Amino acid sequence: MKGGKRTPVQAVNLWVRRQPPKMKAFLAVVTGMAAILFLRMVVKDHDNLFVAAEAVHAIGIAVLIYKLTKEKTCAGLSLKTQELTAIFLAVRLYCSFVMEYDIHTLLDTATLATTLWVIYMIRFRLKSTYMEEKDNFAIYYVVVPCAVLSLVVHPTTVHNIVNRISWAFCVYLEAVSVLPQLRVMQNTKIVEPFTAHYVFALGVARFLSCAHWVLQVFDTHGRLLTALGYGLWPSMVLFSEVVQTFILADFCYYYVKSLVGGQLVLRLPSGVV
Incomplete structure (x- = not known):
């Protein structure tokens, strides 16, 4: 007071x-x-952090689905972020099937399916509420650099070169896929609750994933880095995880501040995100 x-x-x-x-x-x-x-x-088993990251991401998607189905509006959501998410998930699924099929392949399949559903809702069912003029981030600003970087820095494993480049591309694209969503929030300055919950869930998921990789490096005394390959690639994997976390850090700070203050609607000051 x-x-x-x-x-x-x-x-x-x-x-x-x-x-x-x-x-x-x-x-x-x-x-x-x-x-x-x-x-x-x-946390005793640091592999659980990766599972926790995927669980938090799933919660974020559930919040998004609730917003679209119950409130019948996609205002404040970035279609371009959802499209970038679908792209890197599709590429990652391809890599999983041809390189290392595991439980995460099934989880990515479910996430891709729900992401495609969200894209369908924004593009067709709720098109009248889509804030297209606010969603003005040119996605080629991230797709092209990620593609070029993947040609230069990619895994040095025994897999086919196309698969290795594809793997690198999805890692880099995932790191920056949230940028269009942040641009929408930057343009509107006011973020309604469900969108804020969704983006905050992404931030928490990214941090848990980053913590998983960092702690795994410590647990294996650096052997994890050589398992990923040689050259710049292992460092770029960790760097991508850190970038994802810090891209959302500023927003998460204001989200928590708003939550503590009892505000239902998040108001972002100029210069944030």
């Missing part, structure tokens, strides 16, 4: 807001490292 005594959360939030961008970035890194250290202490 104005003029009243601030709570510890409010005091910390005010202090963080007053910090310069470099300090905020440093604090974000320190917070992320502390969170990963905490997970390392409390």
